[in-house]
Amino acid sequence: MSRYSLDSLERTHLADQGYVLREAVFSAKEVASIAKSCEAVLARAASGPPTRKIQMGKYLFEINPDLVTVIKWEPEYPDQLQGLEPFAHFDSALDAWGKDPRFVDPMRDILDTPDPSLFTEKLNVKRAHVGGAIFLHQDRPYWVENSENADEIATAVLFLDDATRINGCLEVVPGSHLTALAKGREIEGFGSFEMDPDHFDTEQLVALEVCAGSVVFFGPRLVHRSLPNTTECDRRTLLYSYQPAGRATSSEFLARMLGARVGERL
Numbered sequence: 001m002s003r004y005s006l007d008s009l010e011r012t013h014l015a016d017q018g019y020v021l022r023e024a025v026f027s028a029k030e031v032a033s034i035a036k037s038c039e040a041v042l043a044r045a046a047s048g049p050p051t052r053k054i055q056m057g058k059y060l061f062e063i064n065p066d067l068v069t070v071i072k073w074e075p076e077y078p079d080q081l082q083g084l085e086p087f088a089h090f091d092s093a094l095d096a097w098g099k100d101p102r103f104v105d106p107m108r109d110i111l112d113t114p115d116p117s118l119f120t121e122k123l124n125v126k127r128a129h130v131g132g133a134i135f136l137h138q139d140r141p142y143w144v145e146n147s148e149n150a151d152e153i154a155t156a157v158l159f160l161d162d163a164t165r166i167n168g169c170l171e172v173v174p175g176s177h178l179t180a181l182a183k184g185r186e187i188e189g190f191g192s193f194e195m196d197p198d199h200f201d202t203e204q205l206v207a208l209e210v211c212a213g214s215v216v217f218f219g220p221r222l223v224h225r226s227l228p229n230t231t232e233c234d235r236r237t238l239l240y241s242y243q244p245a246g247r248a249t250s251s252e253f254l255a256r257m258l259g260a261r262v263g264e265r266l
């Protein structure tokens, strides 16, 4: 048993509800340091030579071939960053945080593997007033074509700011990981990754209002979303997704797609 392993109540909660919430996992000082690294990564990604922004579904993507990453912009405010994925291959500080036992020990239990390692890393920065929604989805469909086994990937979400209903906290559907994979709605040019809220009882969503430094862990089938940030403060999250060691990472899949080798252009 490792220091931060799931306890028996958490294991039961994970099995029944599909997620585990731990509060105050990282101190305010640690969160401030992580957030500083995140902002530096975002600034670096946004300062490169602009490439074409592509609207896919409700999202606005820019693929940055130099950093081998995908930048998301706010569709309604196209000069405002929405997020970035992946980035551990070009930021050693955030790569190192991804190895912290407070993420890795629980992941050992969740994935039932002795050596979880990073599959992908994502930053979501719902900026004050302009941060938009992350639409209802499961993670698995996004990963099926871009991983070695999408069923063996799980995510830890670290909250870098206090998260509330009005700034777009994470909302999850407890138990949704146990039901059949939801059918996505087909969006031209994007695929069927998003779920159709008209065919899903969104009353089942539970808003996870948490303090900065808290972490939520969940697997690839949990239905979740987050709403726009209507407040005057940012609501940022850092997501680390893990898989058993030795498998190709999302940056390697992206590099293959771009015809580049990770590290070669950084």
Ligand SMILES: O=C(O)CCC(=O)C(=O)O
Pocket: 122, 124, 134, 157, 168, 169, 170, 224, 225, 226, 237
């Ligand atoms: O609200 C968030 O930051 C989490 C969003 C999410 O589920 C995702 O980016 O896949």
